[in-house]
Amino acid sequence: MKHHIQNHVFDQIRDQSQNRHPHATRIWRPAALAVLGLIATSACTADRPAAAAPDAAATAAPVYAFKPALDPADFAEHVRVLASDAFGGRAPGTPGEDRTVDYLQTQFERIGLSPGNGDSYVQTVPMQETTADPATTLRIEVAGQTRTLAFGTDMVLGTRTGQPEVTLAASDIVFVGYGVDAPERGWNDYAGLDVKGKTVVMLVNDPGFHAKDATLFDGERMTYYGRWTYKFEEAARKGAAAALIVHDTEGASYGWEVVRNSWSGAQYDLRPTDDPAPRLPLQGWITGEQAKALFAEAGMDLDALRAAAGKPGFKPVPVPATASATLKSTVAEKESRNVLALLPGTDRADEVVVYMAHWDHLGTHDATAGDASEDRIYNGAVDNATGVAGILEIAGALAAGAKPRRSVLFLAVTLEESGLLGSQYYVAHPAFPLAKTVGVINIDAMNVSGRTRDVTVVGKGNSELEDLLAPIVERQGRRLVEESKPAAGYYFRSDHFNFAKAGVPALYAGAGRDLLEGGTAAGDAASQDYIANRYHKPADEYDAATWKLDGTVQDLAALFELGLALSYEERWPQWYPGNPFRAARETMMAEQESSKQ
Ligand SMILES: [Zn+2]
Numbered sequence: 001m002k003h004h005i006q007n008h009v010f011d012q013i014r015d016q017s018q019n020r021h022p023h024a025t026r027i028w029r030p031a032a033l034a035v036l037g038l039i040a041t042s043a044c045t046a047d048r049p050a051a052a053a054p055d056a057a058a059t060a061a062p063v064y065a066f067k068p069a070l071d072p073a074d075f076a077e078h079v080r081v082l083a084s085d086a087f088g089g090r091a092p093g094t095p096g097e098d099r100t101v102d103y104l105q106t107q108f109e110r111i112g113l114s115p116g117n118g119d120s121y122v123q124t125v126p127m128q129e130t131t132a133d134p135a136t137t138l139r140i141e142v143a144g145q146t147r148t149l150a151f152g153t154d155m156v157l158g159t160r161t162g163q164p165e166v167t168l169a170a171s172d173i174v175f176v177g178y179g180v181d182a183p184e185r186g187w188n189d190y191a192g193l194d195v196k197g198k199t200v201v202m203l204v205n206d207p208g209f210h211a212k213d214a215t216l217f218d219g220e221r222m223t224y225y226g227r228w229t230y231k232f233e234e235a236a237r238k239g240a241a242a243a244l245i246v247h248d249t250e251g252a253s254y255g256w257e258v259v260r261n262s263w264s265g266a267q268y269d270l271r272p273t274d275d276p277a278p279r280l281p282l283q284g285w286i287t288g289e290q291a292k293a294l295f296a297e298a299g300m301d302l303d304a305l306r307a308a309a310g311k312p313g314f315k316p317v318p319v320p321a322t323a324s325a326t327l328k329s330t331v332a333e334k335e336s337r338n339v340l341a342l343l344p345g346t347d348r349a350d351e352v353v354v355y356m357a358h359w360d361h362l363g364t365h366d367a368t369a370g371d372a373s374e375d376r377i378y379n380g381a382v383d384n385a386t387g388v389a390g391i392l393e394i395a396g397a398l399a400a401g402a403k404p405r406r407s408v409l410f411l412a413v414t415l416e417e418s419g420l421l422g423s424q425y426y427v428a429h430p431a432f433p434l435a436k437t438v439g440v441i442n443i444d445a446m447n448v449s450g451r452t453r454d455v456t457v458v459g460k461g462n463s464e465l466e467d468l469l470a471p472i473v474e475r476q477g478r479r480l481v482e483e484s485k486p487a488a489g490y491y492f493r494s495d496h497f498n499f500a501k502a503g504v505p506a507l508y509a510g511a512g513r514d515l516l517e518g519g520t521a522a523g524d525a526a527s528q529d530y531i532a533n534r535y536h537k538p539a540d541e542y543d544a545a546t547w548k549l550d551g552t553v554q555d556l557a558a559l560f561e562l563g564l565a566l567s568y569e570e571r572w573p574q575w576y577p578g579n580p581f582r583a584a585r586e587t588m589m590a591e592q593e594s595s596k597q
Pocket of ligand 1: 358445
């Protein structure tokens with residue numbers, strides 16, 4: 001089954017969505033609305049104008065009196081503290097981590113939540129830091145000649161095994177198209193191939209992208225199968241010895257220098273023993289130029305292979321060439337912490353709704369010579385002190401108001417900026433079974449530019465969580481929209497994605513584009529200004545003078561109501577039909593059912 005959301009016009013999206021999921025809509029709407037009637041009597045401040053000026057909070061007395069409802073001044077106080085210079089940019093493994101973890105635990109205790117991880121509010125996340133030797137070369141034997149590819153210039157290589165030395169010896173090369181095995185789409189680039197011990201070479205993105213074919217995968221909208229992380233994971237599941245992705249700027253949406261820079265220096269990962277997923281001994285990228293030359297020497301044509309790979313029924317193609325490399329790495333073990341707090345449900349306490357936000361950010365950078373006044377602290381106010389403040393505010397409002405029937409877990413994860421590792425660790429070591437985890441609501445970087453007419457669902461069209469959120473947002477007089485650049489695959493780039501991969505329905509929603517003051521022009525200008533001037537820069541600071549929190553609180557109110565609605569539901573939201581994560585959820589639920597017998 002194919003379904004595509006290519007159009008930004010809301011009504012068309014909604015029509016498509018209802019056509020696609022009539023069953024889901026029928027299931028969810030009545031129950032959700034019933035719960036909403038109940039919420040209307042709770043302490044939520046969705047429709048209240050921003051009361052206290054945020055700058056009042058900035059000069060607050062040492063003991064701040066939080067209110068039991070969603071409140072802009074309370075929200076601002078959390079952000080002010082978390083994004084203060086004293087927290088040093090909240091880098092994992094620094095005193096900033098200790099301060100952040102202490103602050104979160106203190107807040108959860110004040111709110112009256114229970115420890116979320118047994119009798120503890122923290123979950124230790126061990127990790128490894130691997131740095132590849134940049135003198136490493138990749139040698140390709142083809143047509144009696146050896147091509148030697150240099151690290152950085154021609155290729156990048158890494159290992160996730162934690163081994164200080166990994167060797168690949170004359171491994172047969174196979175071209176596997178896009179490296180996709182998508183049973184729900186009837187597509188398998190590995191069909192009939194045993195890749196054990198082999199080196200698979202594959203294209204970036206998915207078949208629909210390069211073919212510019214809207215009926216193939218999701219056309220230009222990036223699917224899960226287009227992400228480079230997926231391709232390595234699939235090659236590992238298939239048992240390959242090594243996997244190489246052929247870079248092209250259009251397909252990757254960034255140039256080679258981005259690949260080179262992000263694969264140089266330290267790479268962060270969970271330890272293999274803490275991660276159930278298989279790992280490749282060697283993985284990396286090669287430049288499009290090197291790939292073209294290598295295939296030409298083997299008597300093959302990269303462009304013709306690319307065209308073949310975009311057609312249904314593609315079969316893997318053996319390449320008369322072998323790959324060899326010896327990769328030396330330095331490996332260091334470190335650890336950080338997730339923070340977890342639980343609001344127990346009243347009558348279905350074993351079922352859990354999760355609110356998540358990453359607490360970590362980038363820390364500080366080294367001083368530039370001769371610049372003593374330089375700001376070296378990445379305060380990470382928007383990214384993601386806002387998300388953490390958001391889940392604290394929702395926790396306070398839920399604990400003080402209507403009692404949820406299902407339990408609600410507040411999960412502040414670490415190491416998002418280092419590869420989504422805190423959430424990955426939680427999913428591999430969940431405090432509550434994933435089959436008992438109803439859904440996940442992730443908050444990463446909230447809107448601080450004022451009220452909007454819309455709420456963005458990143459990766460819109462994934463799960464029935466959207467069917468629950470839509471009427472809540474409509475009741476606020478607003479609408480759900482998809483993100484402005486679905487080709488960039490943002491759904492696959494924040495913490496909820498680890499839950500999605502495991503099968504747990506996960507929503508990433510937040511900042512709309514259409515500002516009440518100035519419309520989408522002003523909304524786009526605000527987000528472009530943030531990306532250009534503050535995103536991942538020391539200037540991402542809390543600013544009481546310019547931040548407008550009335551829109552922030554309205555977004556929080558919508559997510560608050562969504563979590564409460566989920567906690568009152570008896571049913572389980574599902575991935576939409578045709579979604580790549582649906583099978584994992586069905587398997588998980590079936591296993592749980594059979595274990596009960
Ligand atoms: Zn973030």
